[in-house]
């Protein structure tokens with residue numbers, strides 16, 4: 001059976017937005033990695049990612065993949081968070097008449113991402129919503 005508590009433990013970076021900061025040069029990696037891309041360092045500390053950021057670029061997918069079809073069209077944005085890390089996330093709660101612009105402030109919120117109808121699973125993750 002699908003256990004939310006188990007998934008929480010198995011995907012801490014994804015669910016808790018945790019990044020790894022290189023203890024040698026300070027570069028922040030999200031998702032975490034084993035070797036620092038800047039200095040080849042191998043020691044990291046876990047840091048929390050900020051929830052606030054700004055839109056770098058975005059696109060709309062008019063024919064979404066299976067599992068996302070009820071959310072058509074699907075807005076996807078690259079968001080630069082307050083610590084400079086860029087993440088690709090789905091945009092939620094955007095009215096049809098509203099248009100995102102580059103530089104718009106957004107906030108990441110924990111939402112339902114999609115279902116796998118056959119297995120009966122529902123996946124959760126972070127989506128960007130317009131910051132007010």
Ligand SMILES: [Zn+2]
Nearest residue numbers: 022025036039
């Ligand atoms: Zn480093």
